[in-house]
Amino acid sequence: MKIGLIGLPSTGKTTLFNLLTNMVGSSETAAGKTEPHVGVAKIPDKRIDFLANHYKPKKITYAAIEVIDIRGIEPESGGGKEKGAVHFLEAVRQVDALIHVVRVFRNGDVIHSEGSLDPLRDIDAVNMELLFADLAVIENRLKRIEASKKMTADLEAERAVLEKCRKCLESEKLIHSMDLTDDEKQVLKTFQFLTERPLVLLLNLDEDQFRSGSYEKKEALHDYAGKRGIPLLEISVRTEYEINQLDGDDKALFMEDLGILETGISRLASLIYDYLGLISFLTVGTDEVRAWTINKATTAKAAGGKIHSDIERGFIRAEIHKYADFERLGTIHAIKEKGLFKIEGKDHIIEDGDIINFRFNV
Numbered sequence: 001m002k003i004g005l006i007g008l009p010s011t012g013k014t015t016l017f018n019l020l021t022n023m024v025g026s027s028e029t030a031a032g033k034t035e036p037h038v039g040v041a042k043i044p045d046k047r048i049d050f051l052a053n054h055y056k057p058k059k060i061t062y063a064a065i066e067v068i069d070i071r072g073i074e075p076e077s078g079g080g081k082e083k084g085a086v087h088f089l090e091a092v093r094q095v096d097a098l099i100h101v102v103r104v105f106r107n108g109d110v111i112h113s114e115g116s117l118d119p120l121r122d123i124d125a126v127n128m129e130l131l132f133a134d135l136a137v138i139e140n141r142l143k144r145i146e147a148s149k150k151m152t153a154d155l156e157a158e159r160a161v162l163e164k165c166r167k168c169l170e171s172e173k174l175i176h177s178m179d180l181t182d183d184e185k186q187v188l189k190t191f192q193f194l195t196e197r198p199l200v201l202l203l204n205l206d207e208d209q210f211r212s213g214s215y216e217k218k219e220a221l222h223d224y225a226g227k228r229g230i231p232l233l234e235i236s237v238r239t240e241y242e243i244n245q246l247d248g249d250d251k252a253l254f255m256e257d258l259g260i261l262e263t264g265i266s267r268l269a270s271l272i273y274d275y276l277g278l279i280s281f282l283t284v285g286t287d288e289v290r291a292w293t294i295n296k297a298t299t300a301k302a303a304g305g306k307i308h309s310d311i312e313r314g315f316i317r318a319e320i321h322k323y324a325d326f327e328r329l330g331t332i333h334a335i336k337e338k339g340l341f342k343i344e345g346k347d348h349i350i351e352d353g354d355i356i357n358f359r360f361n362v
Contacts, residue, residue, distance in 0.1 A: 001293065002066045003272065004036075004095035006088075008122050009072040009113045011103040012204040012237040017069035019241045020265050036091045037069035043269045043291070047282060047323050047353060051289045061290040063280050065269065068095055072113075073129055089133050089194065097198040097276060099268070100126060104215050105206035105238070119221060123201065124172075130194040131169050137191060138166045161187045174199060177229050198275055201225055201232045202268070210236035211258065231271050235264040279352035282323060283307070294350065301346035304358045314362035318344045323353040 005013045014037065021039030043063040052060045070091040092098065102119045103112065114121065145151075145159050161184045168178050174195040180188070188196060201221075209215040225232040240263065243254045255263075273279065273293075280291040281303055292306050300320075305312030321332070325340045335341050350356070 001097070001276070001278070002068060002095040003097045003099055004068045004070050004092055005099050005101055006070050006092065006126060007072055007101040008103070008125065010110050011072070011101045011122075012105070013072060013101045014069050015241050016099075016101055016202070016204070016235075016237045016264075017067055019237060019244060020067050020268075022244075036071060039067050039069075041065045041067045041265060041269075044263060044266045045280070045291055047327075048289055048291055050327060051282065051284050051323075051355075055284055055286055055289055057284075057286055057289045059288040059290075061288060063269075063291040063293045065272070073126060088129065092130070092194050092197070093192055095197065097200070097272060099200050099202050101202050101204055101237075102221075104203045104209065104221075105236070106209075107206065117216070119203065119217060120224060123224070127172070127174070127195075130174075131172065134175065134193045134195050135166065135169050137193070138162050138169070141191075142166075157183070158187050165193070169195065173228060174230075198272075199230055200268075200271060200275065201230055203232065203234045204238075205234055205236045207236050207239045207258070210234070210239060231275055233264075233268060233271055235267070237264070240264045279350070281350050281352075281354045281356050283357070284355055298350050299346060300344050300348040300350060300356075300358075303350045303356065304360065307358070310362045311358050311360045314360040315346050316359040316361055318348060318350075319357040319359065320344055320348075320350075320354050322351075323355055326355060 005017055007013050017037055017039065020041040022042070041064060043065065045062055048060060048062055068091065071087060073088050100123065102122055103117065104119050106117065114125075142159065142162055145155050145162075148155060161180070164180075164184070165175050165178070165188070168175060175188070175193050176196050176198055203215075203221065205215060222232060224230075236258075239258065240260070243251055243258075243260075246254060255261075277296045278293055279296055279298075280293055283290050283292065292303070294303055294306055298306075300318040301312055301315045304315055304318070320342045321335045321340055325335050325338070326332075329335050329338065329340075332341065
């Protein structure tokens with residue numbers, strides 16, 4: 001899965017990228033660059049930590065998300081702005097979900113690209129780039145449909161869903177927020193609309209704002225996100241970046257002092273997983289303890305294919321027990337005694353936290 005970090009310049013986007021990808025000490029920003037930064041964010045998982053401590057494996061593999069730090073749209077003039085927008089839109093098309101980093105923090109040493117703090121204005125500025133790009137695609141396609149010599153049933157269906165999308169965009173809402181049928185979603189697949197991608201608003205606070213839980217236009221921002229069904233997350237990116245550079249004990253003390261019970265990447269990952277309908281199943285052993293990311297409602301056979309196509313092709317059964325049961329009881333023997341060790345067939349639906357051993361033959 002790929003997530004793209006978007007936003008105006010000087011919002012803390014690249015600091016967030018460095019935090020997520022553990023590039024501690026990197027201060028390079030994407031401003032002025034056309035090529036986005038690309039890295040991998042390891043998803044913290046206490047289940048993996050617990051299992052690794054038990055099995056002492058040679059290798060530990062956490063779930064991961066590819067992160068792309070996309071150049072911000074800059075308030076340039078003439079052709080420069082147009083060129084910057086093209087690179088921005090091209091990069092957005094590569095990702096599965098968008099994290100819009102919005103500046104709320106106050107810092108007189110970091111000049112805002114628009115000259116003043118106004119997070120709602122900034123959200124609209126970026127959204128308009130996405131909206132107008134999608135509207136242009138829709139308008140062009142509708143013109144071609146109207147010019148068709150023969151209006152087929154498929155074209156009629158396509159025109160209907162595109163008109164529906166145009167109406168949504170003209171009301172300044174995202175296609176992702178629309179209640180579309182499976183057939184309508186199928187029609188839109190070929191277009192790869194930018195506003196169809198899931199979007200999360202990440203409000204970047206300063207330390208004082210984070211401590212107090214108060215900042216300008218908080219109610220308006222939450223109301224904006226709520227009305228549009230957009231998840232919203234509050235993080236002090238700079239603070240977490242600095243804490244992340246500390247040793248374990250000092251890190252824990254600072255997090256406790258700030259009331260940070262869970263790191264920003266953990267909260268962001270949980271939000272994205274839930275928003276996109278993702279879960280993790282686990283495989284364990286002395287060779288490796290690993291988390292595997294799949295969609296909700298994935299069958300046992302298909303989950304096996306996530307590991308290797310041979311497992312899916314030669315699937316026999318899945319031996320499953322729950323992580324929560326293992327944490328509580330401590331051994332497979334105890335789990336079996338309680339009747340909690342299950343043998344499941346190919347159509348069994350995998351749940352988050354299932355620990356699975358696949359049996360297969362090819």
